[in-house]
Amino acid sequence: MSKYSNIKPYTRIMKPLLNQAQGALKNLLEDAQLFQALLEVGQDSLPSELQPHLVGVSFEKNTLLLQLDEAIWATQLRFYEPNLLGIYQEHFPHLELSRVKVHILPKAQEPIKTKKMVVPPSPEDAEAMLDLSQKVKYEGLSKALASLSLRAKKNASE
Numbered sequence: 001m002s003k004y005s006n007i008k009p010y011t012r013i014m015k016p017l018l019n020q021a022q023g024a025l026k027n028l029l030e031d032a033q034l035f036q037a038l039l040e041v042g043q044d045s046l047p048s049e050l051q052p053h054l055v056g057v058s059f060e061k062n063t064l065l066l067q068l069d070e071a072i073w074a075t076q077l078r079f080y081e082p083n084l085l086g087i088y089q090e091h092f093p094h095l096e097l098s099r100v101k102v103h104i105l106p107k108a109q110e111p112i113k114t115k116k117m118v119v120p121p122s123p124e125d126a127e128a129m130l131d132l133s134q135k136v137k138y139e140g141l142s143k144a145l146a147s148l149s150l151r152a153k154k155n156a157s158e
Contacts, residue, residue: 042066045087046080062098064088071104126152
């Protein structure tokens with residue numbers, strides 16, 4: 001099942017509104033429907049293990065562009081290129097497609113996690129927290145500062 005399959009219910013809701021579209025919006029809708037049809041034909045023409053990895057289909061001049069989510073599937077897809085091209089030529093003869101190119105979508109890089117070095121408060125900081133806790137009027141904050149001061153003193157002594 002495609003990760004894009006949840007798009008269809010929204011299309012049914014929006015379709016009456018979009019059918020009233022004029023000009024550029026109408027052209028955009030027609031293009032979106034064409035690309036969706038291209039994708040569905042491509043996915044339906046592939047074996048079930050390859051279908052979810054074909055995430056985009058486009059064309060440029062006479063070239064059919066197939067977009068995959070991972071490079072590992074590109075080799076397997078290449079075995080189906082002649083069949084896919086024939087199916088697209090049959091279903092979309094007006095595109096006059098004569099060759100196929102496979103593109104791998106770049107993966108988003110995982111953010112690098114850096115460990116934060118926790119530096120315990122110094123004995124001077126602990127004393128300053130204790131002094132501040134006695135000057136603060138809000139009771140909750142005063143207790144929290146006193147508790148932090150005690151914990152800092154314990155950590156410093158260990």
